[in-house]
Amino acid sequence: MKLNVNGAMHEVDAPADMPLLWALRDLLNLTGTKFGCGMAQCGACTIHLDGAPVRSCVTPVSAAEGKAVTTIEAIATSELGQRIQAAWVAEDVPQCGYCQSGQIMSAVALLKEHPQPTDANIDTAMDGNLCRCGTYNRIRRAIHRAAGN
């Protein structure tokens, strides 16, 4: 099947039920999207499907056909993505960094919907993304910084 990933069309030889996560990581070598749980509990695999955040570990590749898939590798092509990545660096958010691709994808989606998010907006948008290093205080600060709050 054909997948539109980060603005380019790719021919992917995958069964329809293969989670998009593994198609990205193992077939297209886009390893910025991470595996953490396989059941939409941790958010490490968050990507955008037509701009909306989804957990790619439970999204069959067939559901991405005909839609625009955006991963961390291309998030800086938008001004908002750049702004959020810059805020992440300015606040030195990452520790081990493994969950941060997913955190950033969720944060971009949040700021698209709420350009000036409240703490409550942040709680709701980000509580699906686990971080075992406990970078949560800085994630919150970075989102506020990116929003110019």
Added chain:
Amino acid sequence: MSQDLAAASPSRRSFLKTAALATGSALVVSFSLPQRAFGAGAATPTHGGTLSAFIRIAADGIVTLTLGKVEMGQGAHTGLAQLLAEELEAPWAALNVEHSPALPAYAGPGFPMMITGGSTSIAACFIPLRTAAAAAREMLVAEAASRWNVPVSECAAEQGVVKHGSSQRKLSYGELAAAAGQRPVPAKPTLKSRSEWRYIGQAMPRVDSAAKSRGETRYGIDVRRPGQRYAQLARPPRGGRLTAANFAAARAVPGVTDVFEIPQGIAVVASNTWAAKQGRDALQPKVLIEQDAGFSTVALAKHYSELAKQPGQVARAEGDLAKAAATATQRVEVDYAFPYLAHAPMEPLNCTAMVTPEGVQLWLGTQGQTFDQMAAARVAGIRPDQVSIETCMLGGGFGRRASVAGDNVAPAVEIAKRLPGVPVQLVWTREDDLTDGFYRPQAHHRVVVQLGADGFPLSWQHTVVAQPLAKGTLLERAMMNPQTGIEVTLTEGIDNLPYAVPVVHVQVHQTTAKVPVQWWRSVGSTHTAFALECCIDECAHAAKQDPVAYRLALLKDSPKEKRALEMVAAKAGWGKPLPKGHAQGVAVASSFGSTVAQVAEVSLVNGQPRVHRVVAVMDCGTVINPHLVEQQVQSAIAYGLSAALREEITFAADQVEQTNFHAYQPLRLNEMPVVEVHLVESTEPPTGVGEPGTPPIGPAVANALRALTGEAVRQLPFTRRSWG
């Protein structure tokens, strides 16, 4: 990891020598240290010629620091880069930090293994790394002085350039490096004085933030080699084995290339991870449980609580318990029960292995390259030095990636051995990680304290029941107190009780439950500090005294703990009015050479504790990077709070009941308290940073919960029951 494995004495003069590595245009300086033998009483062999780290300066001025200490989020690479750049007078922007290969040269410093743990990276490298960098700086200066034919004393290094004072001539490090590398290494390079430091003590930005924020960092799980295949392992249940499986069904899954048995289970190899997983599911193996039938943690907890009432091995016995009891006016008698805990790093364990006629090549994130080499060598029937490791960035460690048993590497090499020349990546699913792990031990503490008429303890009688971590491993002797035969992790924090109590008796039951156990961030202090700090709070309560004032009175001989406690009380506004329904709890604990005091502000939401704010004071000696210390204290609090609130690994009918993050539930962003971190100003040598923030959070919250509800917390995690 135990403090016993911590740094060699930082005051020990490092022995510098140039490596014969000055290839091309690079100046390479390395340091080696006399190694300390494992095991008590063993002689200390000399460490002739083995190197511990390398500094490389290329012609373009780029300074590459090749580190044996790994970066798993704790910020070691940034902190170590600061030490190097400081003495080298290197421009921050010119630094490049990389993981070293697994060679004896990169062991230690202080012991003959490559291990990152025990909160030791900065403390252990503080003197050796700066000394190596100062030597490199002096060689660059000597080279410049020689070219100009002027005395060295007229030249100075500054930010990547050597300058001659009166003539204003300059040469860059890049121009000097190749020739400087051929010069003799100064035996006693001069370190900068504290007042000259430009990087140490500064909040330098992390060297790894940008790549990690762009998704560019390559973790072990991201390794992609030409011809690579992907494996999943059907693991037998605990205490049992797989008796039959549908190999044909697994082979029929498109993409599956190989299905075979290895000692650890049945391997399914495929062209991608999903196919391997589908193949594994198709196996539908039959299982036979043969060992320890019916093992449950509920029964184990009952057994432990009974054991705690029996005499155990004596760790410490000072003073007369009976005499204390005879004069006591109150008795505090408490039990604390702790569950097994999983580390659950966000990057599931994985290892990519390739077996060739030359040896074994591994790619993975690891805290223990030496253990991994040994495990791979055992499987492949070769020597450990024939195992090469490319250490990748670690997606969290917390102790799990320092596996003495090499339980991640061994099955990967078993699989790769069957497919010579093919790189095979074995990825653990989260279910594998949680149900087939090595855990923080389940534990039980029983404490009996006799209080005198003034309300202060006359005696402290403490019994610990838990599995030792290193029993049966090559670290068993190194981690055992040779006088008592008790593993040091079981009593750390208790046998050095900071409170002034005249009679102290500590006993230990080292149990043999058949559950694999391993160090978990802050190790023994994960439970010892909880028992101590909750029990002392209960004593204060029984004595009708303020918990901070009560502790301070008992800390008269423990100035570090006293200072941290006084500071945290002041910063947190201890005793000042709080919002209705809120209460504060306090705890102080020392581990890995550092002291941390915390005050937690807690309320109840729907019968469960909600932690609003934590004020923490950290005394870790000289602070290399205040910003990284703050990060680590925040991180340690999140990790410890996750465990205190909700985490537990339980077994029923032999099997782990928590299979993924829906059941093993770390803290989420919306539950993270505001954390304020204050650092004690100190000129003492640096001590641990990564772990010491973890022990106090559980008891601080528990003590707040007791203040709030009047009910003491005796069992973890807290959310096993409802409150208020």
